[in-house]
Amino acid sequence: MPAHPQTSTAAIVAAGRRLLEERGVDALTMRDVADAVGVRAPSLYKRVRNRSDLFRLVLEDVADELTGVLDAAAISGDPVADLRAMTAAYRGFAHANPVTYTLMMAPQAVPGATARSVRSSATFLNIVAQQAGPRHALPAARTIVAWAHGFITMELAGAFRLGGDVEQAWDFGLGRLLTAIRSPAD
Amino acid sequence: MPAHPQTSTAAIVAAGRRLLEERGVDALTMRDVADAVGVRAPSLYKRVRNRSDLFRLVLEDVADELTGVLDAAAISGDPVADLRAMTAAYRGFAHANPVTYTLMMAPQAVPGATARSVRSSATFLNIVAQQAGPRHALPAARTIVAWAHGFITMELAGAFRLGGDVEQAWDFGLGRLLTAIRSPAD
DNA sequence: TTGCAAGGCTAATATAGTTAGCCTTCACGG
DNA sequence: CCGTGAAGGCTAACTATATTAGCCTTGCAA
Structure with missing residues (x-):
């Protein structure tokens, strides 16, 4: 060399x-x-290779770190506690990395980056399955992730401008969702 | 002239x-x-004024149209039916305008654009209040909007890559949410 | 009829990304 | 020891794009 x-x-x-x-x-x-x-x-x-490639590498780096943060959060063994911990960690990560988080989840973003987060999907899916039952695990997981992602995105975009307590809205949403995904007739 | x-x-x-x-x-x-x-x-x-200004005008145009679409959807008088109609219209609009929808809701987007949608917030909030009760109207509305926006964003980004039926996940989420926001102890 | 401003246009400038091509440094084989 | 070749810098050049400067034409209004 x-x-x-x-x-x-x-x-x-x-x-x-x-x-x-x-x-x-x-x-x-x-x-x-x-x-x-x-x-x-x-x-x-x-x-x-070029600027786009640099973006890809940065977003992959962010995705890897997020994966680690999420996996590290799910340790209690209790599904509800783990789900609360994972969503809180997810939100905390987004708040700490608002620009790159948003880019990572954006449409025209690099497929590679989002693909990384598939790794932590498995952990999450298992925990959700304990609450929602195996048949509803996938749609239930998608419901929670969609809500969390949407909430965080809007929060970061400053879209909650009607006043009120945003923390309370997060707690309300999470509490209701955790109950709602419980299998009523599985 | x-x-x-x-x-x-x-x-x-x-x-x-x-x-x-x-x-x-x-x-x-x-x-x-x-x-x-x-x-x-x-x-x-x-x-x-410049390219940014053009973007602002385009996104305001999109926001105005979305407002109209949402208001036009809420006509049945039944809160659950109206909420289903509004969320479906919202999703349909996003599918028809994927790029501009995403830009409109993106963080660094122009404040003006998102501000327009405040107009339709009032209608939506009223309908949610009939389901969730006045005390929980705002957090409940935020829960539904966050979920819908997050779901659509991930869908457009191609983030649902674990297979399964995306339509079913939408129906599952919406159904559970509409029940979940109902006031259990207001 | 004359003036003036709206609304075109061409030419020029600034900034970025990117490519071409060169030069230096050293690890390694002879 | 010496020559060499490739890694990894650098400068200069090219391209695309936004934007500004400054000019010219048109046609309403006084």
Whole structure:
């Protein structure tokens, strides 16, 4: 291996992720990323194919971290407690990474990124199955994830502008949902 | 008024909206919009401040239409039927306008656009109140909207990749939610 | 009839992403 | 020890796009 590398793909991804959160998606330039890791913009192309590729790598990184956070949250053994812990961890992660969370879940996002989160789907699905019964596990899981994702997205977008307590709305929704998915006639 | 205008703000907004849906957000250039309305790109600036402003106008247009669609759906007088009709209309609208719907609800979107939908919030809130009771109307409405928005967003993003019937998941979620928001102890 | 402003246009500028092509550094085989 | 080749920098150049500057024509209104 020749001349000392002055940076690495990992450093580029980390810088891109940080800048993305700090300045938003439109303000993220190859030049800024290059500055952050101490090289010139064209040198980035030795590591990433292009700007889209950098986005993909950043979002995969975010997805991996989210997977870890979710898996780490489900430890109590009690399904309701685990579901509460996982949804809270999910929301906490989104609040801590608002820009990249939103990008990761956005439509035109890279398929690769969202695919990563399939890994934690299995854990989640198992826990939901204990509440909703095996027949309704998949739709029940989708109901909870859709609600959580929608709530968080709207919250981050500032869409809850009719006043009221947003925390209370979260607790209300989660409480009602956890009851609602319980199998009444399985 | 001097020389015959060759276009109008409305035509520009309509062309922008159409191109946005057809080609996606990254492919929408001022040049393409100008071509679509029969002028040169710089002439657009006589009507819109800049590209962001064009986006704002397009998303406001979408929001206005969505408001109309939702209001038109709530006509039966029965709260459950109205809620089913409104959520179905909401989902149908999103499916018909996937790109602009997503943009409209996205975080960094223009505050103006989402603000328009506040108008239809009132109708929706009233109907939810008949189910959930006045005390829980706001959190209950937020629960349903969050679920619907999250479900649709994930659906459009292709995030439901574990197989299963997506229609069934929608029906399951909506059915359980409509029951769940009913006031058990108001 | 003359003035003036709306609303076109071309030309020019700035910013990004990206490519081309070169140069230096060292690990390694002879 | 020495030559070499590829990794990994860099500068310069190219392209696309938004946007601004400044001009020209048109036709209503005084």
